[in-house]
Amino acid sequence: MKKGEKIEPGLAARWQAEREKEWRKALRRQLSVQKRLTIERQPMPEQPPEERIKNFREVNLGYSFELAMAEARRCLDCGNPGCVSGCPVAIDIPTFIKYIEVGELEKALEKIRETNSLPAICGRVCPQEVQCEKNCNLGRAGKPPVAIGNLERFVADYLCLREDRNFQERQVNEVCAGGEKIAVIGSGPAGLTAASDLARLGYRVTIFEALHLPGGVLAYGIPEFRLPREILQAEINYVRSLGVEIRANFIVGKTASLDDLREAGYRSFFLGTGAGLPSFMNVPGENLTGVYSANEYLTRVNLMKGYAFPDYDTPVPRGRRVAVIGGGNVAMDAVRTAVRLGAQIAGIFYRRTRAEMPARAEEIKHAEEEGVKFNFLVVPVRFIDDGRGRLAGMVLQRLALGEPDSSGRPRPVPIPGSEFEVEVDLAVVAIGQSPNPLLIKQLSGLKLGRWGNVEVDYRTMATSLDGVYAGGDAVRGGATVILAMGDGRRAALAIDNYLKNLQC
Template sequence: MIAHPDKAELDKVAVELLQVYGNRELKAKERLAIPPQEMPSQDPHVRVSNMDEVATGYTEAQVKVEALRCLQCANAPCVKGCPVGIDIPRFIAKAAEGDYASSVAVIKESSMLPAICGRVCPQESQCQLLCTVGKSLKSIDKAVNIGRIERYVADWESRAGKRKNPEIAASTGKKVGVVGSGPASMTAAADLRRAGHDVVMFEALHKAGGVLVYGIPEFRLPKSIVQEELDALSAMGVKIEHNFLVGRTAKLHDLMEREGFDALFLGTGAGLPKFLNIAGENLVGVFSANEYLTRSNLMRAYDRHKAGTPLYNSKKVAVFGGGNVAMDAARTAKRLGADEVTIVYRRTDEEMPARREEIAHAKEEGVKFLYLHAPLRIVGDEKGMVKQVELITCELGEPDASGRRSPVEIPGSEAMHDFDTVIVAIGNASNPLIEKTTKGLDVNRRGNIIVDEETCATSMKGVYAGGDIVLGAATVILAMGQGRRAAKAMNAYLAGTGEVE
């Protein structure tokens, strides 16, 4: 494991840089000379034994230094990379001045969840990918750390008690239902409520927050941050009903016809785990990543004294997959006490879709990576519990439909590997419940709801949808973008200016 510089050391360097570059007009060449600020974090030796947030956040000196690196480009390419179109140069300029209230206000013109997005959005493949600084220095790692600045100003607003709920328009008398409580639904609910509609959010589980609560571990996104956003919705007047499974507790037609809802937004996510359909997936000790993470995140499996579910005692864990969910599952397994955790991936590190930061953190924490291997079967002992996994070695062939080179199995390279736990993290599909219980709702062959690209309107009048139920497993910010687009169209529909035939 690699030790990190502590926060005091990083702050000291940042203070010295401020003395050199602060309080004067800087030329582009000077801004490019300012080094990127490293994110302070817990030492890997320490954090593998706790669930506290790994990244501890910039100091004030660091955020000002990082903000000074922004060139304030006139064409603002970073904005084009943001799914919700945040005015990035403007919020960064305010942060450089130390005007954090104005900075976060700029963000909230476009995004209601900056503390969340600053932590979990893949900026390196969105806004930071297009950053002129990164391109000028020929490295994405040297782009302005937009997400870290966003996180700082959002956290400052919360710490300083400066948060203000948006003003609510006069009541329209319209009643709107929001199904699900993840990022798309939270965004839509806020915008619909601001327009003056009565909004009721329906959540199937006993806690709201969707994937932000059950899917993303505490060490990446503290649940208190999500709860703060939900509390803000409640303070705005959004009613949240828990343990309400739309499609079972009530169907969509029931809500529209019997309960009197004038419009509905569907943000139910993609929570149906995919499996490999190989022998042995029904053995004790095989988990979908969804189940594994939900037991830890929502039911506190890591807290033996307060857990709402039994802890499965693993020693040697195999995680199949290479995305962010696989990293979350592997790092959670380490914190739950596993001696050895191995990510088994069919391609190489270069093709791995997880964020570079998450991969680096996993490696720092002792997670092993077995590249160019694919599982063939899982073998159990006499008690039906996982004992071994048969893996086959692969090589990379031609690119597949996604543009990545396809793994090709090498005959005769099969070998048995000892594991007592398997976590399958190869993606999710849409839960078919609403589709199966709703006539007239069009879906594609993957079960995702078909919507109009501009309005997010479905095939049913007055029903809109967004987030993973439409996009498949996507990012928080993309889901938020759809929630905002849908709310705008719904407001027009409810006002009688944008009715869908």
């Protein structure tokens, strides 16, 4: 079984049964395939670039009710849907879209939440273009795919925020009062998903979070202009409402060891500790003031609200000429943040070309609209000191694409003698991160891979330690929110099996 493949047996049959229900049949008859094919894909309303570069509010504004209905009608409700096989958490996509079409938004949300506790987040940050939307059958008719992500987000926004306003009054679920105790380490997407699935299965789940706010990379990494904090808060409150307890400022491996938790009665563990270790390039001058890891830069802005300094105490460096090194989503987040913090020039410096950039198409598009300059086939070989320990510029070397490397992408080869200088006063290194070693390095017997990642059996997410499971970036290095959630989901099922077998 490959990474991110289907979880449960019998799902396809359940989806088919849903599709055969009378209301679905009637709906299909109501509007012919021909008519459905004539509806254009509804564009996502956006804040105009010249406005949004001056604020940290969300760029995508979300569908209105009318836009969502129109988009839902584009879905053909096909007999052999391609979308569902592309979803790492196996959402019954056609069913939730058809519920939108008939205006039953509560039922649509319920359907999504059967397999996904964080729809408002996934609707925003999932790379739908390479997952569900990639295999949409509309493509065969030469049409753009149904905007599944936009619809998911619409349903979630429409209901979750409203629900969240009543959160205080809602009773924390008491079904789990008698269940076994399970510890989830890390409150990022993998941990939140594992925790909510386990709580639904009747376990008493505690999430231990090292930072002072829950959310992991959703809180410290992803900027507010992609994921507003009240949305994140609402989703986390939903997880809490399932009976999950979240302990912030608790660093497992420091505040208490895994063995301490075992002694405190926790029977099984899920390690969702993320990829918190930033990579640097190890070139001269990298420790000058003015050179930051993307993790530091984004954490200052997102988690600590540095953009609101001095109302918030944590400052964030504001550069005039900003260079972000890297070509992934983190690099896009960093460079777009720099634009919003008032940079005169903000540029991406990437060692391959546009075609090889790992960032999502939408992020690249948004960055371009916001005036970000893209520099390809270059790599910094040295950072230049202004004589007082501050960054003044960098020496870049030009590269050419060579033979494919182990990742299948062409290897960038340095061109000798091609070095040149650029003036920059802020550089952000966004070339990737590896699994956070703080906890996993101290667990003796835990098998790690060559990048320091936790080795697991991808079917169950079981590690080499009995009763200890892992998922998300701790396992994958730097992947996506939704793959982490798929891991959390598979691990929850496996933990349930593990504990049931122990009792027998």
